[in-house]
Amino acid sequence: MQNRFIKLLVFITCLLAITACSSLHSGSGAKGEQGVSAQQAADQVAESKGVGSSDTFSGENTVNGADNSTKLLAPHDQIYYFDFDDSSIHSSDQASLGAQSNYLAAHPDKKVRLEGDTDERGSREYNVALGWRRARAVAQMLEQEGVSKNQLSLVSYGQENPVALGHDESAWRLNRRVELKYTN
């Protein structure tokens, strides 16, 4: 009886540990869930586009470091999402954008590519322009925080590079995005 009880306790503890781990990695702020589901969607689509892992930052306190660069850990590639026909950045993304810009400003040799995308509705070249606006919005926010223009390259794929292939809002919301990708 005691043996079984211990096994049950161990089992429950493990379960809790696993749940705790996954919530640690589900990212910062409200964007976390969306980041995870994008990852799942990308796996199902079987498209080898290297959609980044969910946003996780484990930066250390750098207040005292003269040598900041060795203290900051490299952030990962990241995805930012947008509303329909809109290019304004969600306020919930500002924290993670801040972390990206801190890192990039401290490492001027690091470069990122910002890829703007839209959902499939509307006219294709107009969507290239809308994706461009989104990429520009992210670029401007990074530049305001001290990232140099030289570190950023921008491209808009419009609706041509979807990660989700459905024809409804559950797919469209995953396609309205800017992907931030480290190129070195």
Next chain:
Amino acid sequence: MIFRRLGQIFIMSLLLWQASAFAMLELELTQGVDKALPIAILPFTGQPEGSDADNMTSVIRTDLRNSGRFQVLSDDVFPEHPMSFASVNSSLWKRNKIEGIVIGRIQGNSSGYDVNFQLVDVYSNKILASQEYHVQQNQFRALAHHISDIIYQQLTGERGVFSTRITYVLVQQWPDRPRQYTLEVADSDGFNPKPLLISSHPIMSPAWSPDGKSMAYVSFENNHAAIYVVDIITGNRRLISEYPGINGAPAWSPDGSQLALVLTKTDQPKIFVLDINTHQLTQVTDGWSIDTEPNWAPDGQSIIFTSDRGGSPQIYRVSVNNHHVQRITFSGNYNARASFTPDGKSIVMLHREDKLFNIAVQDLQTGRVTELTRSGLDDSPSLAPNGGMVLYGTQYGDRAVLGVVSTDGRVKLRLPAREGEVQEPAWSPFLS
């Protein structure tokens, strides 16, 4: 109706590609006009053994049927099988209410084939067209399209587009491989596809030069957008524009000497005009808006484009000379990708009404907008060079396919691909 001399020889422009029996796209008529003209295409005598794709009778019948304007009658209703105009008993045909007859003959000889045909108007009992050609068997299909053009023009008064071509982007996806994008050129019925570019990156906005010999397009190879122009026959291409940011929506001026395109040199997408020979670049629109999707007026004096300068995408017109801009569309909250009909009096465009994206035509004088399609998921309209048909992208059964609709809305066709998705079509100019 013109009587043509018998024995007139017509030299066909040689097609440099072998005709093939393969069609990547399959054309299906989904709606024809109510009062289609009844016509009988008698089987051409002397058709040699070969593939079905070379069967001239079958190609002409399919062309005319797919135009939606003809009721192409089947053999079992023919009252007789005359071998030439001289032996036609027109009262027999009138009794069956058949208005036109086509009689054709193919004769082989040592250097190829002599093909002749006659188009007979039953009611006036006159020959409307009579031609003779000398061709090789691998030109049968192209010659059949040419004959369809003649028949179509004689009976409708409009120039036929059976000898024109279309281009489109084919997107294919297999498990464990990146997507493949192919820019293809095919006959207007989908046959004889040839690739111009195969890429693992998106291809967009193909645009035929006015002489039909070159194609401009946007390619994302190298992870950024660039505009290329390719010689369709040789496949040689040159890089036209590769500025940082957007290089998009190339559009040829009517004389073929300039390309309108979209660049973000000023940080916003704006319309520029590039002189192809001198490489001079002129900015044509300015401001903070998105300006894109330029297309030239037939007289080359103005360019229509999509802009959100008024708050949502609408069509505007800019004068090439003084850059004065004027708004054109006022109906619906989203109008985009407009192009002129050949007579310059109307535009065809993507139009949204109640969240549904359809193809519409607007009369520039009255401002009246007429929707041509109903699916709600349409894009990329492209006019045939006779202004009578629009080729566009649409969805059917969860796949991206092409559609064709006549500019009066009465005739509808669908072109799905055998495999994959097909999008971004463009209709060639007249090629002969």
